[in-house]
Amino acid sequence: MPTLYEHISSNKRKSILLISIFFIVIGFLGYTFGLYFGDAFIGLAFAIIFSTIMTLISVYSGDKMILSMSSAVPADRKKYPNLVNTVEGLAIASGIQTPKIYVIDDRAINAFATGRDPQHASVTITTGAIERLKRDELEGVIAHELSHIRNYDIRMMMLVVVLVGVIALLSDLFLRSMFYGRGKRSSGKGGGMIGVIIILIGLVLAILAPLIAQLIKLAVSRQREFLADADGTLLSRNPSGLTNALRKIRDDKEPLVEAANKATAHLFIENPLRTFRGKINSLFSTHPDINDRIKRLESL
């Protein structure tokens, strides 16, 4: 499919744009923070170095942290031959290397993918999904996860989550120190009016940036879910598999994954922390409304 390969490169371009915007915001926060304390460039350098280190850590070991946080264990081929065969088959269909396969011991039906690129990726499935989904439903769920891997959504989401965290941290630091007023007045150092204005802009940014960054993260997460639904269907050539799996998750009496938390919720195929049903597609949710997803799949 030539369109799929084009689609991946457009996804990469968008990711680079978004990450650059986040870095600019972080740099600006650092700059004003530094200006307030006397040296703008030390602040800038600190913010950039700090966020770069955080980014590198998350890209290279984020997946291991996520897997151990979710108490996922490697899947045994003898114990789950059906799962292993399904993942291998779909990996062939999508032209990526077979990812590592992990299992979470939980009754709920859920799954997620993580890693930094298709060569270093893993999919994780709950035992509930393995036991309660039919072969074509499991295939639909895994095809969705492999689409996240092939589209580089896994890396993108990891970066976005970390940078949103860095923005929140820096803003918080900035606001707290302003509040306690420990800063040296920089206006004497030739900053003058311009310095004051920059600090004011920084203040506004420090208040708004965490919220906006959070909303961007959620919007990106929801959009990626829709995309992975569509691409996954293209991969398994069977829309009813994923549709029926989503219906089963929707109608499940115990949809909560115990090992999931707020930091990992966006990774799963459906929000593992959902507490009530029939929620409208909210600005503050990690996943699109499940009924909406089913409806879109039915129209394919």
Place this chain on the structure above:
Amino acid sequence: MVALLAWAIVGVLALIILSIVLTFNSLIMLKNRVNNAWSQIDVQLKRRYDLIPNLVNSVKGYMKHEKGVLTEVTKMRTQLVNGSMSQKAKASDVISNALKTIFAVSERYPKLQASENFKMLQEELAGTESKIAFARQFYNDNVMSLNNKIQQFPSNIIANMLNFKEREFFKSAEEEKKSVKVEF
């Protein structure tokens, strides 16, 4: 004026060479992708070739009345690894149908169904079956990309000049005539 004209010619030539290089590289990439996709199919066909004797051995004690289907599977098996692409595709289709029959019939024999070895074989063969289908899908998608590039203008000029050949889709001769065929 002359210098300007000369530069313009150089510019156009450079552009043409650049586009030839880019087209050539993308043709090579597509060709390699097709070859890689084909080797994925081949691996799975070979795997199936290896699994079939085990299956036949484990069921032949039970299936006295269904000898026909077993001999057919054994006969077609060699064509999975020898022969042209369309022969392989045909053998693969015939075997898929025969396996379906074998597994359907096996439900009449609870003892066979209970055997761990048979269960393992059934899962492995079902897995191989779906892997063949997926590998075939991936291969045919890639063949279509390559063939499009070879046929479309202007890449067709370069493809013809450099002797790139269109590739064959992985399907049997019968499939090409009628795409849907149900057989029992």
